Amino acid sequence: MKVGLQIQRALQGLLNKAAVDGGAYGHLIHHFTRHRLPLHALQLHARIVLFSITPDNFLASKLINFYTRENRFCRALHVFDEITVKNAFSYNALLIAYASREMYSNAFNLFSSWIRSSVTARPDSVTISCVLKSLSGYDDFLLCSLAQQVHGFVLRGGFDSDVFVSNGLITYYTKCDDVVSARKVFDEMPERDVVSWNSMISGYSQSGSYEECKELYKAMLGCPELKPNGVTVISVLQACGQSSDLVLGMEVHKKILENHIQMDLSLCNAVIGVYAKCGSLDYARALFDEMSEKDSVTYGAIISGYMAHGLVKEAMALFSEMESVGLSTWNAVISGLMQNNHHEEVIDSFREMIRCGNRPNTVTLSSLLPSLTYSSNLKGGKEIHGFAIRNVSDNNIYVATSIIDNYAKLGYLQGAQRVFDNCREELDCLDCDYNSVRYSWGL
Known part of the structure; x- marks a missing residue:
């Protein structure tokens, strides 16, 4: 029966005070939710309760969706708990609800308890997509482990032939930087x-x-x-x-x-970026000048290209034209000035960046520190080290090595040794030869 007829049937039932038709009323709840008619949906649910009817899985899934959208999540959970025999409709509805509220651990825990406890309710491709989305709430290490668990379930359940599911697995493996596993999924896809x-x-x-x-x-x-x-x-x-x-x-x-x-802004930026990075700066600039809409990425691409090829004057001239400068563009300027040995300008630009209300990140700090070293500014290096500690960025390998370099070259060997000892774990990840590294810094 078509959805429109289902809704008409439900409305007719209301007028005639007929018994509750779960399927028809489910479509009606969905209709009220889509058209933002919460009062109608609440009245209909009240009628269902009045008849002492326990909603079936289809109707319950629509009620869960309605209450989630209305930010009445406790009511959504109550509807789910009242279902006597749950199936994929109801489980998926709650999984989607958890994911939409970024309650990712709850979603994964629900999925885990579902596959452990339910024999009759079989997950489907919608389930897997919700679970994959919920993985984004975990840190990188746990994400990779959980992605492998979900992949195992996909294989056991025969979902690997589903294009949508496999695409999700590829995405999450690449987020873990595990392109080998992602490529394996890709190669094994039938379509x-x-x-x-x-x-x-x-x-x-x-x-x-x-x-x-x-x-x-x-x-x-x-x-x-x-x-x-x-x-x-x-x-x-x-x-x-x-x-x-x-x-x-x-x-x-x-x-x-x-x-x-279609050449939207993102694509235009990518085209300009490749020409600028490869040294075709005149062509990149011509494309830049033709663009009616530009953002900080557009400017950053040209500025980085100029800086990479030693055209500091041109880069700074373009930078001065910008009305609103974001952190990424400041980083491009500071990094470019440092690479071109304009160390005094690096420090001046950093001060101006702070004055404009931008907060430095690890890229900024690792670009600034070599200029402080060149200027024999040990005090500035210590201040940056303190800032890095306060902002939990001192364990970043690029920041840490720049701090060590600053301290060692300016004679503060005790401080350099302390930072070196604190970042041994990060150096391990890079397979560094400790003795060679220590010798290069004079430690």
Whole structure:
């Protein structure tokens, strides 16, 4: 029966004071929720209670969704608890509710208890997508372990043939920087859609596997049924920029124009970025000047390109044109000035950044410290060290090594040794030779 007829039937039942029809009333609750008619939904639920009817799973799922949207989550939980025999409808409704409220641990715990306790209620692809979304609430180490557990369940339950589920697994493995497991899922998929390819290409690009990203893009071009979209080419352009592959970057740009892919701001920034990073600064600037809309990323791409190729004057001239400067652009300027040995300007820019209300991050600090060392500013190095400790960024390996370098070169060996000892665990992750590192700093 069509949904419209179900709603008419439910309304007719209300007029005739007929018994509750769970399916029809479920559609009616859904209708009230979609059209933001909370009073109607509450009155209908009151009628259901008046008839002393326990909602079936379909009706209960619609009530859970309604109460969640109305921020009456306790009522949603009460509806769920009252269901005598739960199935995927009701479990999924509560999983979606938890995920929408970012109660990720609750969602995963519900899923775990479901698969342990229920024999009849079988999870489906909606379940898996909710569980995968809930994993984003965990830290990186636990995320990888839980993703593997969910993957195991997917394989045991036969969900690996579901494109939507496999795409989710690829996304979460790449978030864990486990591109090997992500690629294994990708290769074993019986069918792949554009999202599958984009997820894997993006994962490679974000993890720094630039050659693999570019090779997979070329393989995608060999599939006549697939056409790269804006998401695809942004990831590939980023890989081209980071690997200084101007030839492929130009080919991708040509494909964008040939396939009439919409040049939104993100894509324009990616195109400008690849030309700027690869040294085609005149062309990058020409594209920049043609853009009607620009943001801090647009300016940052050109400024970084100028700085990387020693054109500090041009970079600072463009920087001075900006009306609103974000932290990422300040970092591009400070880092670029440091790399070009404009150390006094680095310190001046840092002070101006603070005056404008921007809070430095680890990128800022690791770019500032070499200039303080060059200026023999030990006091400034200690102040930055104190700031890093207060903001729990002193364990960042780039900040820590910059602090050690500042202390060691300016004769504060005791402080350098202390920071060195505190970051041994991070150095372990980089497989550092302690003796060589200590010798280079004179410790």
